[in-house]
Amino acid sequence: MTIGKIIDGKAFAETLRGKVGDGVIAFTAKTGRKPGLAVVLVGEDPASSVYVRNKGKMTLAAGMESMEFKLPASIGEEELLDLVEELNADDRVDGILVQLPLPAHINEASVIGTIDPAKDVDGFHVVNSGLLATGQDAMVPCTPLGCLMLLKDELGDLSGLEAVVVGRSNIVGKPMAQLLLAENCTVTIAHSRTRDLASVVHRADIVVAAVGRAEMVKGEWIKPGATVIDVGINRVTDTEDGKSRIVGDVATAEALAHVRAITPVPGGVGPMTIAVLLRNTLVAAHARAGLAKPE
Ligand code: NDP
DSSP, rough: OOOOOOOOOOHHHHHHHHHHHHHHHHHHHHHHOEEEEEEEEESSHHHHHHHHHHHHHHHHHTTEEEEEEEETOOHHHHHHHHHHHHHHHTTTTTTEESSSOTTTSOOOHHHHHHSSGGGOOOOHHHHHHHHHHHOOOOOHHHHHHHHHHHHHHHSSSSOOEEEEOOOTTTTTTTHHHHHHTTOEEEEEEEEEOOOOOHHHHTTEEHHHHHHHTTTOOOOOOSOOOEEEOOOOOEEEEOOTTTOEEESSBOOOHHHHTTTTTOOOOOSSSHHHHHHHHHHHHHHHHHHHHHOOOOO
């Protein structure tokens, strides 16, 4: 039995962050200032706090300016919108990221809609999703863009390949499908109402699973030789030792016997997300300074 390749997202992300670091040095030499990323955290959700801390660390490690705004969960929507407006107007800020989810009394769409699309390094503003959907230059959401980079690195030209994206969220599934379409794949988006998901997945040369259900995609669903990108992050508790661990949306151990290549969880897509965020910030800084897009 042949075993598929494990795609090393961690190593790829490290290389990407290195390239961003080089780009930051060149940008700073040209403009006399560092690119700046502002991250806004509302409340004290433990997972969000960890993400924000990591983003801050990696931003500094890439040689950029990092600005963190930690606000109480009780903050009013108006106050948050005022902060976003201030960041829009601040010349030192090239990228603005408001960590989601926001507390229930704040309308996420209003907050995202207030971010200047040119500084929307998460790519969630409707202007950016519209640009992406119409094949124009856009700020693309970090996770799906990271998935696409891994796919192109593994497969080269994706043209004509059958791709199935499981999940249709605005932050992963939909932009992932748009990116694959732009690469000339034949794209199917599956979701919770899809009938016979197993046979839909079995058609695919490329499977992207972004569901949030532990090991839902079974090995036998996968067409021999397909490439699988597992976006899921699910915490499960081992019945034997009671310890908790993180698994993806794909039953990786089973899938390895079928795939050409697969991303592991952890160590696959996860590390790519922050690396692409830094890359998006560098791209935004170039655009704002009137410079050509970096390599
Ligand atoms: P959402 O909950 O927003 O979307 C999940 C999608 O999965 C929905 O479209 C839903 O369908 C679909 N779905 C749910 N159940 C099934 C099912 N039984 N069969 C088929 N489809 C189903 O999640 P996100 O897109 O935000 O995230 C998906 C996963 O990716 C999560 O585990 C999340 O933690 C992870 N993630 C990882 C990131 C990273 O950096 N690695 C970044 C972002 C997310 P419907 O629309 O019909 O409800």
